Amino acid sequence: xxxxxxxxxxxxxxxxxxxxxxxxxxxxxxxxxxxxxxxxxxxxxxxxxxxxxxxxxxxxxxxxxxxxxxxxxxxxxxxxxxxxxxxxxxxxxxxxxxxxxxxxxxxxxxxxxxxxxxxxxxxxxxxxxxxxxxxxxxxxxxxxxxxxxxxxxxxxxxxxxxxxxxxxxxxxxxxxxxxxxxxxxxxxxxxxxxxxxxxxxxxxxxxxxxxxxxxxxxxxxxxxxxxxxxxxxxxxxxxx
Numbered sequence: 001x002x003x004x005x006x007x008x009x010x011x012x013x014x015x016x017x018x019x020x021x022x023x024x025x026x027x028x029x030x031x032x033x034x035x036x037x038x039x040x041x042x043x044x045x046x047x048x049x050x051x052x053x054x055x056x057x058x059x060x061x062x063x064x065x066x067x068x069x070x071x072x073x074x075x076x077x078x079x080x081x082x083x084x085x086x087x088x089x090x091x092x093x094x095x096x097x098x099x100x101x102x103x104x105x106x107x108x109x110x111x112x113x114x115x116x117x118x119x120x121x122x123x124x125x126x127x128x129x130x131x132x133x134x135x136x137x138x139x140x141x142x143x144x145x146x147x148x149x150x151x152x153x154x155x156x157x158x159x160x161x162x163x164x165x166x167x168x169x170x171x172x173x174x175x176x177x178x179x180x181x182x183x184x185x186x187x188x189x190x191x192x193x194x195x196x197x198x199x200x201x202x203x204x205x206x207x208x209x210x211x212x213x214x215x216x217x218x219x220x221x222x223x224x225x226x227x228x229x230x231x232x233x234x235x236x237x238x239x240x
Contacts, residue, residue, distance in 0.1 A: 013040035014131055017058070019051045019065040019077055020044070020093070025116065029064065029093070029123060036124040048072035055084050062127050067094040067101060075101075075108050082109035086214065089130045093123075099148065102141055106217035112136040133186030133200075135216055142183075149181075149224050168210045169228070176203050181220045181229050 016033050018041065020026040026044055033041045042060050045051040048069045055077075063081045067074035078090050091112035092105050102113055112130050114123075115138040126136035137145065169177065172193070179189045186204075190197045208214060211222045223229050 012038050014038060014062055014127065015040050015042045015060045016062045016064060016127060017042055017051070017054070017060040018044040019046075019048070019063070019069065019074065021046045021066060021069050025066075032123045033127070036128075039124055039127060046070075048074075048077055051077055052080055055080060060085065060088055061131065063088055063090045064093055064123075064127070065090070067092060067096055067105070075104055078105060078108040078110055082214065091127065091130055091136065097138075097140055097144070099144055102144060103148070106145070106215075107221065109215050109218070111216055113141045114138050115141065129185065133180075133189075133197075133216075135183055149220070149229075169207065170203075173203050173207050173210075174228070176200065177207055177219065177223055178229060180204065180216055181223065 016039055018026060018029050018033070020029060023046070026046060030041050030044050033039045043051075043054050043058060045054065048071045051065075063077070063085075065074040065077050069077075074092060074094070078092075081088055081090055089112070090110045091114065092110050093114050093116060094101070095116050096102075097115060105113060112126060112135055114126060114136060118138050129136050175193070176189060179192070184192070186197050186200045190200045193200070204219075208219060211219055211226075213219045213222050220229075
């Protein structure tokens, strides 16, 4: 298992790499990013291979990628990004609302999933939200993921093994896990628990390590698989 990535506060400017084969869309995305003073466009590619080559030596904070590319799949780019740049946040921007595509992207390491029919001027805001710990998704995609989680049956686990999995998490970690599953940002969680964002990030890093995952999406799915998720009720009352 690879090392759990370190969490860092949002840097300024946030470096964004775009992979989009449609020239009009790619130009529009570049303009949106360049118009936001806290974002910096470090590259824009129209295919998978040149993007992968750039990622070997380039540095970015956010990957914004399409799925359908002329020489491959955006999922391969997501996997490569997760391997080469574990601290990078990944957002998918695509026409596909197919459930298999959505789940494959989340499992590969994507933290955001937006459909191209949404407002283009929300891209910069979505990127910044993701860097702050959010998981921006188009409403239809968020609903699909929630329905999938609600309908998923936890994998049967022996009582003793399940108890060990639950007991490995502290009370505060269990509360934070519920909150990130609900979609709260690090800032919101910090405010609710009256702690710093850095403290929240430290707890999340510990959660990822204990669940053997590397992203919010993986943590939620693994917690659901183990039957660990509960509705957060009074988070401020939880103790460390």
